[in-house]
Amino acid sequence: MQAKYISYQETGSFSKLVLDYINNQEDLSTFYSFRPDMDGLAQALENRHFIGDRNTLSEVLKQQYQHLKPNKSVIKNIELLALENTFTVTTGHQLNLFTGPLYFIYKIVTTINLAIELKIAHPDKNFVPVYWMATEDHDFDEINHVSVDEKNISWIQQTNGATGRLSTKTVAAAVLAYKGYLGISKNGKRIAKLVEQAYLEHDNLADATRFLVNNLFERYGLVIVNADDARLKKQFAAIITTDIIDENSSKIIEETSKKLEQNGYKSQVNGRDINFFYLKDELRERIILKDENYTVNHTDISFTTEELKAEIDAHPERFSPNVVMRPMYQEVILPNIAYIGGGAEVAYWMQLKANFDFYKVDFPVLLLRNSALLIDKRSAQNIYSLGFELEDFFLSAEELKNIWVRKNSTAQLSLADETRAINSIFDQIKLNAYKIDKTLSVSTDTAKQKTNHLLANLEKKLFRAEKRKHEVALLQIDNVKKRLFPNGTLQERILNIAPMYVNYGEDFLSSCIENFEPLGGDFTLLLPS
Incomplete structure (x- = not known):
């Protein structure tokens, strides 16, 4: 495929904050640490003080991949994470059915390409592209459908818990409908087989998503992280305890949001007094301070302050960060230097900078993911x-x-x-x-x-x-x-990968890898050769 690049301004599809960030407007400079360019990334590398446990991270990932049989690139990258000179480039996303809209694919490609460019610029260091699965998110209605051929395919299921733990027993009808669109071409059959293996041969949505995304991107060394794990949460336990009891993040983020709004920008997220959910089995509910006790909303579960501390110490995996604290959890357990996100993500991360500073957690370089329009x-x-x-x-x-x-x-x-x-x-x-x-x-x-x-x-x-x-x-x-x-x-916000893969096969993904410029600052137009 051939590529042509135009400015984001020309598309008329991006917010004032995103355009100002790309164009280095001074008003935003206090809301991030480093510029999204190679100089900024070099500064982030120099100043990164990772406080997480590399060996634990590597071991957890090896266990998560043990039934997957990934290729050598993935295995090597998981092992490299145990080394002090290894850093990650991360994107995060919900577990959308059949990968969801195209922009998810573009986030992954941007992440892979940035890791490649960083390795070229810093050959003495290792850079691992990471997809952080939002396995603890409970908003199933946001991820249970996909758009193909002007039709919506939906997975009908009742759930209130973490989507990563959701059983795939009821997904067969959605898989069948999806296969019906894919057809009988060579490309259609290949992706149909992958989808069947992913969703019908794995017990939960996290494992299904890992299988599918790994098969699409393993040759590029992409490592997929499921942070719903007690060993990883243990490293975050001290911040969980402090933030729930002292309610620091809500105050800090509210102040930052006011400053952004004073500069003419809209807030993307609003913090709560307590920015953690209680997560157990099929339950994920907000924690609320009520009558001096910490109560789990819509349940009879309640803790005194001392009981709460003991519960966090014994079961940190039961405390799930919301959108405000999830990024900090990510930066605590990953040796990360850059986060790749869409426009709304870049905006809400800027609301979090002061909170990172308060907890003395390094704030990554924020990069806008590549956006593209494939023109047939x-x-x-x-x-x-x-x-x-x-x-x-x-x-x-x-x-x-x-x-x-x-x-x-x-x-x-x-x-x-x-x-x-x-x-x-x-x-x-x-x-x-x-x-x-x-x-x-x-x-x-x-x-x-x-x-x-x-x-x-x-x-x-x-x-x-x-x-x-x-x-x-x-x-x-x-x-x-x-x-x-x-x-x-924009096409990328609606269409699934299916029509692209059916029409162009692996060439679609390889063309994205070849043509996306993570530090280019432009919108990509893709044209079949």
């Missing part, structure tokens, strides 16, 4: 035949139609000259009226406004009439927009 050959041909450039199609369909009609119509569709002439006449009328009676100037202005309004409406009618003569071309614009921007939004 048919759409590319349509765009060029219509006289547009590829990047023009980030404009709305209506804007594109207006541009096309103006370019291709022989009729005079603009009444701008006539409007200026009439306004000039009204200005003269107003001057004459003012000489007769000063109050008449207001009446003249009113008449001018009404006339301008009538002319504007007439111009719109002329345009609509001309458009009706070019229905074929304008319909083509609509069709291309629908293909490239399903539901009117």
Whole structure:
């Protein structure tokens, strides 16, 4: 595949905070530690003081992979994590059904590519790309569906607990529906087999997701972490105890959020007084301070302060961080120097910087994941035949139609000259009226406004009439927009990997690896060769 790069600004799809961060606006400088470039990453490496247990991390991962039989690249990277000169580049994501929207794939690719670039820049160190599975997240409704061929495939299941622990016993119907879309081509059969093995031969969603993602990316050495583990949580226990009892994070993050808002940026997350859930079996519920006891919401479970400390000490795995504290847990147990996230993630991580400083945990370099639009050959041909450039199609369909009609119509569709002439006449009328009676100037202005309004409406009618003569071309614009921007939004936010894999096979993933530039700061347009 070939690639073309355009600025994020040109897409019109990214927030002010993201664009300001990319463009190094001074207003944001206090909300992160290092710039998202090679110099910033070098500074992060120099200043990284890892407090976690490398040997424990490596051993836990070896156990998590023992039934998977990963390739040599993954095994080597897990072993390298025990060494002092090894660092991670991490992205995190929920356990979306069949990998969910394409941007999940793009997060992984960005992470892999950054690890490769860092190794080239720092050959004396090792860099391991990591996918942090959000196995403790309990919002099943966010991950239980996937969009393929303009249809939603859903996994119907009742659950309140951590999604990583969710049994896959009821997923067969969703797998069957997904396979029906994949078809009988060589590529379709391959990914269908992977999905069957992942979801029908593994007992829970965490293991199923690990199997599928590992098979897609193991050749690049991607290491997949499930942090729902007592040995890993033990390293976070001191912060869990302090934060629940002293309620530090809620105060600190609230203050940071106010500062961001004062600078014109929106908050992405809101902390609670207690930013941990109680996690046990199929239960994941908020911990609330009530009548001087720590109560688990919607249950009879309750602890005094001393009982809470004892419970954390004995069972740290039962305390699950929410969105505010999960990033800190990640940075405590991983020797991480960079986090790859989408625009909303970059924004909410900035709300957390002061909290990291308070707990003396190093804050990673924040990098915006690569974003891409794959433009199929048919759409590319349509765009060029219509006289547009590829990047023009980030404009709305209506804007594109207006541009096309103006370019291709022989009729005079603009009444701008006539409007200026009439306004000039009204200005003269107003001057004459003012000489007769000063109050008449207001009446003249009113008449001018009404006339301008009538002319504007007439111009719109002329345009609509001309458009009706070019229905074929304008319909083509609509069709291309629908293909490239399903539901009117970026392709990567809606479509699953399925159509890309069916049409292009492994070439799709390898092309992403080849063309994504993690430090490039641009949006990627992919075109089949």
